[in-house]
Amino acid sequence: MTSPTSPAPTSLACLGTGKMGCALLQGIVSRHLMPAAALTLFDLSPPALAAALAALPGAHLADSALAAAQSSEAILLCVKPAGILPLIASLQAIPESRLLISIAAGVTLASMEAVAAHHRVVRVMPNTPALIGQGAAAYALGTHATPADAAAVESLLRAVGTVTPVAEPLLDAVTGLSGSGPAYVFTFIEALADGGLAEGLSKAQALQLAAQTVAGAAALVLQSGLHPALLRDQVTSPGGTTIAGLAALEARAFRSACIEAVRAAAHRARELA
Numbered sequence: 001m002t003s004p005t006s007p008a009p010t011s012l013a014c015l016g017t018g019k020m021g022c023a024l025l026q027g028i029v030s031r032h033l034m035p036a037a038a039l040t041l042f043d044l045s046p047p048a049l050a051a052a053l054a055a056l057p058g059a060h061l062a063d064s065a066l067a068a069a070q071s072s073e074a075i076l077l078c079v080k081p082a083g084i085l086p087l088i089a090s091l092q093a094i095p096e097s098r099l100l101i102s103i104a105a106g107v108t109l110a111s112m113e114a115v116a117a118h119h120r121v122v123r124v125m126p127n128t129p130a131l132i133g134q135g136a137a138a139y140a141l142g143t144h145a146t147p148a149d150a151a152a153v154e155s156l157l158r159a160v161g162t163v164t165p166v167a168e169p170l171l172d173a174v175t176g177l178s179g180s181g182p183a184y185v186f187t188f189i190e191a192l193a194d195g196g197l198a199e200g201l202s203k204a205q206a207l208q209l210a211a212q213t214v215a216g217a218a219a220l221v222l223q224s225g226l227h228p229a230l231l232r233d234q235v236t237s238p239g240g241t242t243i244a245g246l247a248a249l250e251a252r253a254f255r256s257a258c259i260e261a262v263r264a265a266a267h268r269a270r271e272l273a
Contacts, residue, residue: 008033008155009099013072015065015087017043017052020103021078023131025056027160031133034159042068066093074099074152081107081272089115099149101156105175106272109142109168120145122153125174126160128182135161136178140168176266184261189214 012034014021029036036058042065043049053059062068069075069091075098079087084104091098092115100121102112112121121142129135137157141150150165157163166174189210196206221228236242249255 009073009152010034011038011040011072012074012076012156013040013042013062013068014052014076014078015042015068016078016080016083017041017045017048018078020126020128021076022052022055023128023135024076024078024103024126024156024160025052025059027130027133027135028156029056031159033156040068040071065090069098070094072098074101074156077102077104079104081105085111085115088112088119088121091119092117094119099145099152101153105179106172106269108273109140111273113142113144116142120149122149123168123171124153124157125171125179126157127178130157130160133160136181137161137163138166138171138174138178139163140166140171172266172269173262175269176262176264179269180265181262184258185214 012025012028014025017025025039028034029039036056037060039056039059040062041049041052041056041059042062043052049061053061060071062071065087075091077084077087077100081104084102084107088100088102091100097118097120100112100116100119101124102121103124103126105125107123109121109123112123122139122145123142124137124139126135126137130137135157137160139150139153139157154163154165189207192210192213193203193206196209197203201209217231220226220231224231232246236246
């Protein structure tokens with residue numbers, strides 16, 4: 001099994017090959033943390049499994065979840081929340097302890113550990129930019145997970161972005177912020193581009209400018225270490241164009257809408273529990 005001196009597992013099973021699972025696996029492979037040959041996949045959906053195998057040439061196909069898990073050091077659980085507990089219960093037949101890494105929103109460590117028997121559980125909330133190595137993830141350890149397990153999870157997630165440990169109750173907030181956040185940002189980019197389109201730019205021009213503006217602004221926050229409010233003030237001149245645009249956003253409760261989006265998604269994550 002995984003040791004503290006070699007944190008990354010040498011083999012990984014992925015049970016459930018939807019968009020998030022595939023994003024993580026493709027990121028792990030493309031960042032050279034693990035070759036596709038070290039991956040074993042299983043999914044009840046033939047189309048999803050076929051798409052995953054096409055995206056990860058060299059990965060192995062298992063004929064059951066149990067077979068996939070038995071052949072791997074760590075198991076990535078990427079099924080929908082309603083299916084996570086029956087899936088974990090089915091893995092009790094594996095006699096040796098395995099590291100189970102769940103990405104299911106809202107399903108608590110306590111509920112998973114209640115059916116995990118001798119396996120160790122870690123709960124993770126990643127996001128889809130992991131596909132290009134720009135993910136933002138957080139994780140919480142189960143009661144039986146070890147420091148070596150934490151190192152293994154961090155190694156996997158750092159291969160596809162940033163990662164931070166949090167207390168489990170905060171994972172619902174992480175779900176609402178960074179887990180669901182890319183969808184908010186995609187909507188914002190689309191809306192910015194539509195504004196440019198309305199002012200005469202071509203669709204391609206507007207989308208390129210909008211996406212790069214968001215990417216550049218985010219990079220400036222991360223690289224400068226400055227608070228977003230200070231950076232905003234640096235480009236906001238008295239009586240200028242930026243303050244006019246900001247006033248239009250404030251008049252339509254833009255900031256409040258963003259805050260409530262995160263809180264609504266976090267609330268829904270708690271409901272899923």
